[in-house]
Amino acid sequence: MSFLMFLNTDLLVATVRLSTPITLAALGATVCERAGVVNIAMEGIMIIGAFFAAVTAFYTGNPWLGLASGVLAGGIYSLIHAAAAISLHLDHVVSGAVLNILAFGITRYLMVLFFGHPGTSDAIPSFLGDYQFAVPLLSKIPVLGPVFFNQTPIIYISFILVIFLAWFLKHTRTGLHIRAAGEHPLALETIGVSVYKIKYLAVFISGLASGLAGAYLSIENNVSFTEGMTNGKGFIALAAMISGGWSAAGSFLSALFFGFADALQIRFQVFRIFHVPEELFIIFPYAATIIAVAGFVRRSRPPKADGVDFIIEKENE
Amino acid sequence: MIECCPYPPYEGNEKRGIMEEALETGRPILETRCITKQFPRVLANDEISILLNKGEILSILGENGAGKSTLMNILYGLYRPTSGEIILKGKEISFSSPRDAIRAGLGMVHQHFMLVETLTVTENIILGSEPSKGGVIDYQLAKKQVLEISELYGLHVDPDEKIENLSVGLQQRVEILKALYRHAEILILDEPTAVLTPQEVEELFRVIRALRDKGVSIIIITHKLEEVMAISERVYILRRGKLSGEGDIKDLTKEELANMMVGRDVVLRVDKKGNGKKKEAVFFIEDLSVLKKGGNALLDSVKLDVSPGEIVGIAGVDGNGQSELSQAVMGLVKIDKGSIRLNGKEISTLSTRERIDEGISFVPSDRQRDGLVLEMSISDNIIIGRHDRKPFVRSAGRINHREIRKYAEKLAVDFDIRTPSVSVSAASLSGGNQQKVILAREFSRSPVFLLLNQPTRGLDVGAIEYIHSRIMEMKQKGAAILLVSLELEEIFALSDRILVIYEGQIVRELKTNETTDYEVGLYMTGGRKKGSLNDGK
Ligand SMILES: Nc1ncnc2c1ncn2[C@@H]1O[C@H](COP(=O)(O)OP(=O)(O)O)[C@@H](O)[C@H]1O
Ligand SMILES: [Mg+2]
Numbered sequence: 001m002s003f004l005m006f007l008n009t010d011l012l013v014a015t016v017r018l019s020t021p022i023t024l025a026a027l028g029a030t031v032c033e034r035a036g037v038v039n040i041a042m043e044g045i046m047i048i049g050a051f052f053a054a055v056t057a058f059y060t061g062n063p064w065l066g067l068a069s070g071v072l073a074g075g076i077y078s079l080i081h082a083a084a085a086i087s088l089h090l091d092h093v094v095s096g097a098v099l100n101i102l103a104f105g106i107t108r109y110l111m112v113l114f115f116g117h118p119g120t121s122d123a124i125p126s127f128l129g130d131y132q133f134a135v136p137l138l139s140k141i142p143v144l145g146p147v148f149f150n151q152t153p154i155i156y157i158s159f160i161l162v163i164f165l166a167w168f169l170k171h172t173r174t175g176l177h178i179r180a181a182g183e184h185p186l187a188l189e190t191i192g193v194s195v196y197k198i199k200y201l202a203v204f205i206s207g208l209a210s211g212l213a214g215a216y217l218s219i220e221n222n223v224s225f226t227e228g229m230t231n232g233k234g235f236i237a238l239a240a241m242i243s244g245g246w247s248a249a250g251s252f253l254s255a256l257f258f259g260f261a262d263a264l265q266i267r268f269q270v271f272r273i274f275h276v277p278e279e280l281f282i283i284f285p286y287a288a289t290i291i292a293v294a295g296f297v298r299r300s301r302p303p304k305a306d307g308v309d310f311i312i313e314k315e316n317e
Numbered sequence: 318m319i320e321c322c323p324y325p326p327y328e329g330n331e332k333r334g335i336m337e338e339a340l341e342t343g344r345p346i347l348e349t350r351c352i353t354k355q356f357p358r359v360l361a362n363d364e365i366s367i368l369l370n371k372g373e374i375l376s377i378l379g380e381n382g383a384g385k386s387t388l389m390n391i392l393y394g395l396y397r398p399t400s401g402e403i404i405l406k407g408k409e410i411s412f413s414s415p416r417d418a419i420r421a422g423l424g425m426v427h428q429h430f431m432l433v434e435t436l437t438v439t440e441n442i443i444l445g446s447e448p449s450k451g452g453v454i455d456y457q458l459a460k461k462q463v464l465e466i467s468e469l470y471g472l473h474v475d476p477d478e479k480i481e482n483l484s485v486g487l488q489q490r491v492e493i494l495k496a497l498y499r500h501a502e503i504l505i506l507d508e509p510t511a512v513l514t515p516q517e518v519e520e521l522f523r524v525i526r527a528l529r530d531k532g533v534s535i536i537i538i539t540h541k542l543e544e545v546m547a548i549s550e551r552v553y554i555l556r557r558g559k560l561s562g563e564g565d566i567k568d569l570t571k572e573e574l575a576n577m578m579v580g581r582d583v584v585l586r587v588d589k590k591g592n593g594k595k596k597e598a599v600f601f602i603e604d605l606s607v608l609k610k611g612g613n614a615l616l617d618s619v620k621l622d623v624s625p626g627e628i629v630g631i632a633g634v635d636g637n638g639q640s641e642l643s644q645a646v647m648g649l650v651k652i653d654k655g656s657i658r659l660n661g662k663e664i665s666t667l668s669t670r671e672r673i674d675e676g677i678s679f680v681p682s683d684r685q686r687d688g689l690v691l692e693m694s695i696s697d698n699i700i701i702g703r704h705d706r707k708p709f710v711r712s713a714g715r716i717n718h719r720e721i722r723k724y725a726e727k728l729a730v731d732f733d734i735r736t737p738s739v740s741v742s743a744a745s746l747s748g749g750n751q752q753k754v755i756l757a758r759e760f761s762r763s764p765v766f767l768l769l770n771q772p773t774r775g776l777d778v779g780a781i782e783y784i785h786s787r788i789m790e791m792k793q794k795g796a797a798i799l800l801v802s803l804e805l806e807e808i809f810a811l812s813d814r815i816l817v818i819y820e821g822q823i824v825r826e827l828k829t830n831e832t833t834d835y836e837v838g839l840y841m842t843g844g845r846k847k848g849s850l851n852d853g854k
Contacts, residue, residue: 171454173447180433180444187431190395191445191495192416304434312395 012147019259021213025237026251028209035202036182038307040096042210043234044103049074049214051107054225057124066219074211082203121225128220154216166248182303185310239289245300261288346371352401361387363558374535376545379555380777385538393425394418424496428507434481486517507538515838598622600766605655615641617821623797630812631801638821643770676765688755691744696725732757749780770801805834
């Protein structure tokens with residue numbers, strides 16, 4: 001059995017599929033941190049998004065409504081982080097950690113409430129995985145065609161978002177304000193733009209993106225919601241954003257790398273090419289995360305005021 | 318001066334006879350009435366009433382902490398006054414954010430620049446007022462507009478350059494352009510000269526006059542008397558939050574201004590008598606280089622020596638290697654080449670602790686970050702570093718609190734540290750008293766070599782005077798002193814010799830009494846390369 005047989009188109013297709021939730025959450029986190037709000041809550045926001053997407057798809061039978069609901073739930077849930085970190089001046093990491101823990105509690109409670117038991121929800125009648133379609137012409141390109149242009153809806157959305165957000169940050173007024181808010185918020189405030197508003201907006205955008213990532217997990221890549229199904233992807237997204245240098249394109253490339261590590265791991269397990277305990281394979285993507293972060297982080301620079309509390313006038317009391 | 322508050326509450330134009338009259342003569346454009354600002358612990362502005370005429374250059378003079386920035390931030394809508402009124406062009410206004418102030422025609426160049434370093438000049442200038450279609454910025458148009466106004470006012474700067482690559486002088490120019498881009502009719506400059514070399518100050522004043530001639534009304538904040546005399550027509554003086562004087566420049570002398578600013582007569586010069594002939598140097602730096610990760614030099618073959626009883630001043634624009642130099646001496650940064658010797662002993666291989674034991678004392682530039690543990694008490698801060706030695710520790714390793722307290726109390730008296738008790742936290746002290754705690758710790762060790770990095774940064778005149786006199790005392794006692802300062806005035810007031818540092822190199826050595834701040838300023842900006850000028854003459 002040759003090692004090379006792993007490196008086929010299927011592996012690359014799996015790479016893209018496994019990297020999509022990471023890409024989406026990392027994109028959102030990029031916007032958020034460029035505005036100066038540290039976000040480690042993607043894991044929690046994602047699980048909330050996944051749950052509401054599945055519940056809505058289950059009850060309405062319409063996965064598109066599920067998608068919308070998952071995205072929105074993520075956005076709304078992220079506003080807790082915005083309120084805590086921006087308005088209440090709580091430490092961003094503390095607030096993010098609370099959001100992560102809270103999300104798992106909430107989804108377990110709601111599981112019991114909606115489905116009568118914890119664990120996995122009932123299967124949804126129709127899922128987005130059914131809407132796979134090949135883009136004419138482009139999908140005919142050798143290797144890359146099937147990998148990138150014969151996919152399911154949210155995967156396409158993630159591609160569009162990478163390009164859109166890179167453009168958005170560079171070329172729009174709001175994008176410029178977001179970048180300024182993360183580097184020197186007072187400079188923005190003194191020029192007449194409300195830093196709080198910009199930060200709220202950025203956190204909300206990151207919530208929408210993580211919500212979408214969650215929806216992908218429960219109603220496109222799967223036909224049901226399972227507690228804990230995010231499985232650390234929110235944290236890997238954090239690593240992808242950091243090793244991607246706080247940029248949309250960088251996050252995407254890093255996410256692909258982590259997705260590749262994950263896909264490879266699964267192959268190794270299935271084919272058992274090396275005779276070692278399978279646990280060693282499972283840690284592979286996580287080990288890759290650590291190595292990538294250790295390797296790249298020193299070279300990339302976070303926004304200067306990332307995670308720094310912003311108060312104009314410290315005079316209350 | 319306006320009594321507070323003789324006017325009835327202001328309700329519109331018709332009730333205000335005096336003001337209207339003044340308006341018809343076309344003069345006052347901005348007025349504050351009895352502005353008061355109470356911060357949690359400080360009354361920063363106490364019933365301040367000032368008046369700005371159209372097309373004039375007005376100075377506001379005051380020591381550090383007098384409340385100048387607070388007043389300007391209130392005018393600019395960043396802070397809200399506790400009480401008082403602002404009247405702009407005859408109408409009472411109340412700004413709820415800088416956005417309102419900008420709309421009303423105000424522009425402000427803040428004491429600490431409000432520029433985003435990673436963005437370009439154009440992006441910074443247009444920020445918040447971007448020319449755009451449907452939210453998409455028209456960079457082409459933006460750049461054209463920026464070039465147009467910089468042409469109009471003669472303020473040239475590359476619109477595509479990133480801020481982080483510009484000199485401080487140019488960054489300030491971007492700040493002014495930012496205000497002009499928003500059509501400021503009133504321009505507030507908060508301590509604009511603090512970071513500039515004498516040449517840059519001259520250039521700035523030229524720009525300010527040109528703006529005035531184009532009809533812009535200007536408020537310039539400063540704590541430097543010469544500048545008030547040089548640039549403005551009228552002046553208000555603030556002291557401890559109160560207006561302590563005002564007048565036309567032509568009717569005032571420098572001494573009167575100083576008196577109103579400080580509230581007593583000030584010695585504008587310290588007595589700088591040396592102690593006779595120069596002794597042999599005890600502290601040497603040779604060929605010292607510190608490289609950045611990328612490879613370019615932060616310090617490049619620095620060579621200097623200091624003798625006992627001598628003060629050597631390092632002059633330079635911020636960020637030219639000053640902090641690396643002090644870090645290298647103290648062993649806080651890895652040196653790539655060179656030697657540092659004290660009393661004939663190589664110390665560059667020693668730990669920081671061992672260097673201190675060899676007789677080095679250090680006053681760091683950031684007193685709150687590097688000089689003190691803010692949360693700890695004054696007494697702990699005074700003995701820190703010797704907390705594990707006799708008599709502060711008993712034989713079993715137990716700390717001897719009684720001894721520490723006794724010692725700290727003695728030093729608090731010696732160094733005039735104004736505090737209710739030595740057991741309060743260092744954080745609760747004013748800047749001047751915090752600095753005195755550091756001096757007490759460092760000077761009481763009787764160092765052979767004393768390294769001072771910006772010892773009076775941000776302090777008021779009283780504290781500066783005191784600290785300067787203590788430094789001179791150390792000199793008299795025979796300490797070799799290396800003084801790093803961004804204030805040329807301080808360098809000139811204290812040092813016997815001046816070394817100019819530029820891009821990590823000592824580009825020039827000058828005798829204090831044979832040079833001028835203008836000449837030093839020239840070297841500070843790399844105006845003259847090493848050795849291209851005939852010595853002294
Ligand atoms: N945001 C703030 N919160 C609390 N105190 C402040 C604040 N800003 C300034 N102060 C205090 O108000 C006083 C005046 O400060 P400031 O206006 O900055 O003086 P200046 O500009 O004349 O040096 C100082 O004692 C300072 O500590
Ligand atoms: Mg100030």
